[in-house]
Amino acid sequence: MSLLVVGSVALDSVATPFGETADALGGSAVFFSVAGSILHPVQVVGVVGSDFPLTALYALEQRGIDLSGVEQAKGESFRWKARYSYDLASRETLETRLGVFADFRPKLPAGFRDAAYVFLGNIDPELQLGVLDQVKAPKLVACDTMNYWIQSKRDLLLELLRHIDILMVNDSEARELSGDWNIYRAAQWILQRGPKMTVLKQGEHGALLVDRTTTFKVPAYPLQDVFDPTGAGDAFAGGFMAHLARNGDLSPPNLRRAMVYGAAMGSFAVEAFGIQGFDKVTPADVRARVQAFKQLVHFDVDGPAGP
Amino acid sequence: MSLLVVGSVALDSVATPFGETADALGGSAVFFSVAGSILHPVQVVGVVGSDFPLTALYALEQRGIDLSGVEQAKGESFRWKARYSYDLASRETLETRLGVFADFRPKLPAGFRDAAYVFLGNIDPELQLGVLDQVKAPKLVACDTMNYWIQSKRDLLLELLRHIDILMVNDSEARELSGDWNIYRAAQWILQRGPKMTVLKQGEHGALLVDRTTTFKVPAYPLQDVFDPTGAGDAFAGGFMAHLARNGDLSPPNLRRAMVYGAAMGSFAVEAFGIQGFDKVTPADVRARVQAFKQLVHFDVDGPAGP
Numbered sequence: 001m002s003l004l005v006v007g008s009v010a011l012d013s014v015a016t017p018f019g020e021t022a023d024a025l026g027g028s029a030v031f032f033s034v035a036g037s038i039l040h041p042v043q044v045v046g047v048v049g050s051d052f053p054l055t056a057l058y059a060l061e062q063r064g065i066d067l068s069g070v071e072q073a074k075g076e077s078f079r080w081k082a083r084y085s086y087d088l089a090s091r092e093t094l095e096t097r098l099g100v101f102a103d104f105r106p107k108l109p110a111g112f113r114d115a116a117y118v119f120l121g122n123i124d125p126e127l128q129l130g131v132l133d134q135v136k137a138p139k140l141v142a143c144d145t146m147n148y149w150i151q152s153k154r155d156l157l158l159e160l161l162r163h164i165d166i167l168m169v170n171d172s173e174a175r176e177l178s179g180d181w182n183i184y185r186a187a188q189w190i191l192q193r194g195p196k197m198t199v200l201k202q203g204e205h206g207a208l209l210v211d212r213t214t215t216f217k218v219p220a221y222p223l224q225d226v227f228d229p230t231g232a233g234d235a236f237a238g239g240f241m242a243h244l245a246r247n248g249d250l251s252p253p254n255l256r257r258a259m260v261y262g263a264a265m266g267s268f269a270v271e272a273f274g275i276q277g278f279d280k281v282t283p284a285d286v287r288a289r290v291q292a293f294k295q296l297v298h299f300d301v302d303g304p305a306g307p
Numbered sequence: 308m309s310l311l312v313v314g315s316v317a318l319d320s321v322a323t324p325f326g327e328t329a330d331a332l333g334g335s336a337v338f339f340s341v342a343g344s345i346l347h348p349v350q351v352v353g354v355v356g357s358d359f360p361l362t363a364l365y366a367l368e369q370r371g372i373d374l375s376g377v378e379q380a381k382g383e384s385f386r387w388k389a390r391y392s393y394d395l396a397s398r399e400t401l402e403t404r405l406g407v408f409a410d411f412r413p414k415l416p417a418g419f420r421d422a423a424y425v426f427l428g429n430i431d432p433e434l435q436l437g438v439l440d441q442v443k444a445p446k447l448v449a450c451d452t453m454n455y456w457i458q459s460k461r462d463l464l465l466e467l468l469r470h471i472d473i474l475m476v477n478d479s480e481a482r483e484l485s486g487d488w489n490i491y492r493a494a495q496w497i498l499q500r501g502p503k504m505t506v507l508k509q510g511e512h513g514a515l516l517v518d519r520t521t522t523f524k525v526p527a528y529p530l531q532d533v534f535d536p537t538g539a540g541d542a543f544a545g546g547f548m549a550h551l552a553r554n555g556d557l558s559p560p561n562l563r564r565a566m567v568y569g570a571a572m573g574s575f576a577v578e579a580f581g582i583q584g585f586d587k588v589t590p591a592d593v594r595a596r597v598q599a600f601k602q603l604v605h606f607d608v609d610g611p612a613g614p
Contacts, residue, residue: 303558
């Protein structure tokens with residue numbers, strides 16, 4: 001089933017204690033599609049400026065990513081510059097230059113309007129709603145947002161919640177949106193506003209899938225070396241949605257499995273700078289990591305001799 | 308198999324956004340033994356002052372806890388006073404009055420020296436070593452500590468590590484002890500100093516069991532209402548050790564199960580003030596919560612139709 005993402009295609013300059021990049025390929029739609037395309041073809045809607053390196057776009061196409069919804073506009077590409085703390089636990093945004101992204105009005109090519117699985121990356125909720133208007137009959141719509149939109153476009157965001165199936169945000173964003181510091185209550189607050197489910201991303205602590213009656217937790221993969229947390233959340237979303245799109249199964253067991261595929265992609269993302277963590281990652285590698293997650297959390301309630 | 312704990316028996320005054328207590332029964336040995344005794348008898352070594360309410364001790368004995376190793380000394384009991392932040396994520400210690408605890412030299416009754424399972428609660432590592440000297444042939448020794456001892460008695464703590472099987476600490480303490488912010492590297496650092504395993508407690512994010520080759524993660528139980536985090540770590544230890552002591556099985560699958568019993572006890576601890584969370588909790592309640600943990604993390608790598 002077709003899988004569509006709308007989001008940023010950016011040039012990232014990131015400094016961590018282990019090195020730095022300058023104008024490296026990044027952005028939510030890029031991390032989503034690079035991770036997702038390992039499992040399933042991905043259609044991207046976005047914009048780049050006239051200065052965007054075509055070799056970078058070519059590299060995405062080589063991964064089987066459909067860029068026919070990425071327009072090239074006159075002007076500068078979206079650039080983001082950040083520096084992480086020594087323990088990677090926090091980061092400071094040094095510069096955000098929207099460039100052509102400021103006037104971005106997503107337009108879906110005719111072939112994208114049949115998309116069954118849709119991920120609305122973290123952009124203005126007005127644009128997210130505009131994308132939804134162009135999709136004919138999506139089977140599942142998931143959506144990210146951020147504190148900036150929660151504060152500046154709260155009404156539009158609440159309107160958007162009535163039209164999506166899954167809100168996928170950081171736990172701090174869920175807290176801010178709901179005004180409740182308890183994340184399980186915050187999740188229920190969100191579910192009362194429309195979505196059937198919410199995915200709360202918790203960084204180094206993994207992620208939660210919450211619906212009205214059940215909670216599923218997947219931890220983060222234990223890594224002794226983390227190089228660059230950038231894009232982990234979007235890679236998570238890419239793995240989650242691509243797993244669902246490839247088998248079209250929205251049953252609770254398969255949604256749990258999708259969470260683990262998401263967490264696996266998040267772990268590949270942070271093992272190297274930018275999208276380099278996905279170089280040479282095969283579907284078999286992803287599956288092996290999913291099995292490693294099983295080993296990480298598996299226990300039996302009863303032993304051979306009772307509890 | 309007999310289970311022994313040495314630690315503090317205290318009078319806690321705790322304020323949270325939901326209420327406060329004054330001189331309530333607390334301390335590491337108390338939370339450990341109250342949780343543990345639901346599953347298995349617990350022997351306690353500790354000290355109280357001449358002002359300690361005997362009704363509180365009687366209540367412990369009613370739970371089947373053996374207090375014959377708790378001496379009553381002349382002077383004031385150990386008192387601890389703290390206030391939690393609005394979201395319970397941090398706390399400020401307002402007062403610590405050691406009282407008779409300052410001169411505490413644990414002495415094991417003859418009947419306690421055969422203990423098979425030993426938990427050394429968070430006290431001076433010199434005293435922890437002194438307790439170990441009095442135990443004849445323990446099958447499993449686990450040990451807690453805190454930043455204060457890591458800073459002030461590092462050499463004794465490193466000596467202690469050579470004589471224990473499991474170091475059970477908060478992730479921040481593991482970071483401080485090892486000097487490494489990555490908790491998985493910190494765990495390996497600890498394992499190189501003696502213990503076969505380490506349990507890293509992560510508060511609202513659960514706990515990790517790490518040995519040289521594998522990692523097991525148990526999340527915290529999702530609770531919409533948390534009233535008082537005090538004692539959750541000691542209750543965790545009580546559940547963990549009591550589960551092992553009651554079936555005497557140190558196999559990896561049973562150690563994982565013990566982690567979940569620990570996490571279940573931690574969740575009961577935080578649902579009410581002090582030890583009140585354990586009032587009326589039966590072994591069947593604990594088992595039901597262990598099964599709820601299974602539902603929280605369970606997934607199958609393969610679905611009916613493949614991945």
